Amino acid sequence: MKRHIRFSEEEQALLLLDQRYLPAEEKWFVCRRTSDVISAIKKMVVRGAPAIGVVAAYGCCLAALSLGSDDAKWQKELSNKLLRLAEARPTAVNLEYAVKRMRAIWKADPDIRLEDLLWLWIKAAKDFHSEDLSANKAMGKLGQELLADGSTVMTHCNAGALATGGYGTALGVIRSAKSSGKTVSVIANETRPFMQGARLTAYELHQDDIPVRVACDNAAALLMSKGLVDAVLVGADRIAANGDVANKIGTCGLAMLAEQFSIPFYVAAPMSTFDLEAASGGSIPLEERPEQEVACLGTTRFVPEGVPVYNFAFDVTPHRLVHALITERGILRPPFDRSIAELFSDTTV
Numbered sequence: 051m052k053r054h055i056r057f058s059e060e061e062q063a064l065l066l067l068d069q070r071y072l073p074a075e076e077k078w079f080v081c082r083r084t085s086d087v088i089s090a091i092k093k094m095v096v097r098g099a100p101a102i103g104v105v106a107a108y109g110c111c112l113a114a115l116s117l118g119s120d121d122a123k124w125q126k127e128l129s130n131k132l133l134r135l136a137e138a139r140p141t142a143v144n145l146e147y148a149v150k151r152m153r154a155i156w157k158a159d160p161d162i163r164l165e166d167l168l169w170l171w172i173k174a175a176k177d178f179h180s181e182d183l184s185a186n187k188a189m190g191k192l193g194q195e196l197l198a199d200g201s202t203v204m205t206h207c208n209a210g211a212l213a214t215g216g217y218g219t220a221l222g223v224i225r226s227a228k229s230s231g232k233t234v235s236v237i238a239n240e241t242r243p244f245m246q247g248a249r250l251t252a253y254e255l256h257q258d259d260i261p262v263r264v265a266c267d268n269a270a271a272l273l274m275s276k277g278l279v280d281a282v283l284v285g286a287d288r289i290a291a292n293g294d295v296a297n298k299i300g301t302c303g304l305a306m307l308a309e310q311f312s313i314p315f316y317v318a319a320p321m322s323t324f325d326l327e328a329a330s331g332g333s334i335p336l337e338e339r340p341e342q343e344v345a346c347l348g349t350t351r352f353v354p355e356g357v358p359v360y361n362f363a364f365d366v367t368p369h370r371l372v373h374a375l376i377t378e379r380g381i382l383r384p385p386f387d388r389s390i391a392e393l394f395s396d397t398t399v
């Protein structure tokens with residue numbers, strides 16, 4: 051996969067491979083202001099929890115670039131821009147986390163000059179981007195141990211290179227299994243309504259010559275009952291302190307089915323996806339998106355005018371249905387409240 055998030059200091063721009071057009075067209079969306087970054091996140095030009103975290107870190111740099119240091123109010127304006135950026139989408143905690151990290155650099159020296167802060171932020175954003183890539187590779191290496199040679203893995207949504215700083219969380223594990231010589235094939239659930247599975251997961255895996263077959267979301271029970279699925283492996287948007295997992299709508303149903311058919315259910319996510327302030331999934335905000343995404347195919351509405359729809363973008367899978375959480379620092383097993391606390395006991399994330 052080519053790099054889909056590119057920051058150019060010379061051009062003072064952030065270039066994003068526009069995921070709304072994939073796989074049909076590879077178009078680039080150019081962000082020059084914070085408002086462009088907010089719009090790219092809201093409209094799903096870029097999506098996936100770690101990817102929007104990385105983009106938000108670069109978005110902070112664009113925010114600083116757009117201000118003049120002789121402007122007496124630059125601190126206030128910058129702070130407001132960061133607030134708006136952090137609120138672009140509510141569920142993936144990586145977004146909030148990235149902006150918090152950039153703020154912490156500023157807080158460490160509140161009297162810093164804007165030029166100096168910008169310099170520190172550009173470096174920090176690039177580091178954050180490469181840290182995410184390294185975390186994915188580490189997760190892949192550890193997680194691939196869970197996949198047997200010859201197995202078929204069901205995925206949901208897109209938790210690949212496009213959803214991260216590169217390589218992917220769930221798809222990183224699959225890529226890593228392939229690199230270590232295993233044959234693994236994938237069933238990618240299409241993932242209504244935005245079709246991340248059919249469009250993006252299939253696109254990435256097909257490019258990498260990893261066998262992938264797309265299935266309707268509602269085929270999962272049948273495929274499992276036929277013994278065609280050996281493991282379910284997904285990413286996450288936010289993981290609570292007790293191990294409850296917020297991820298793409300439909301994930302919880304898959305986990306329930308997996309339990310019914312005695313199939314292991316795994317989640318791969320970096321430490322930046324954990325929210326220890328959320329005691330359980332009940333306190334994770336679940337985004338509701340515009341109704342056209344569900345009611346229309348392209349610009350044609352097929353749900354009768356006047357009939358409302360539900361468009362929750364995420365759901366919460368209770369921790370009791372999760373067999374393992376794959377992180378860059380190790381594979382966590384139940385009881386998750388304990389294994390998560392241990393994981394974070396020696397870090398400030």
Ligand code: MRU
Binds near residue numbers: 213299
């Ligand atoms: O609405 P999206 O496409 O941003 O949702 C993405 C997901 O739910 C992914 O599974 C999750 O962010 C993990 S990505 C590594």
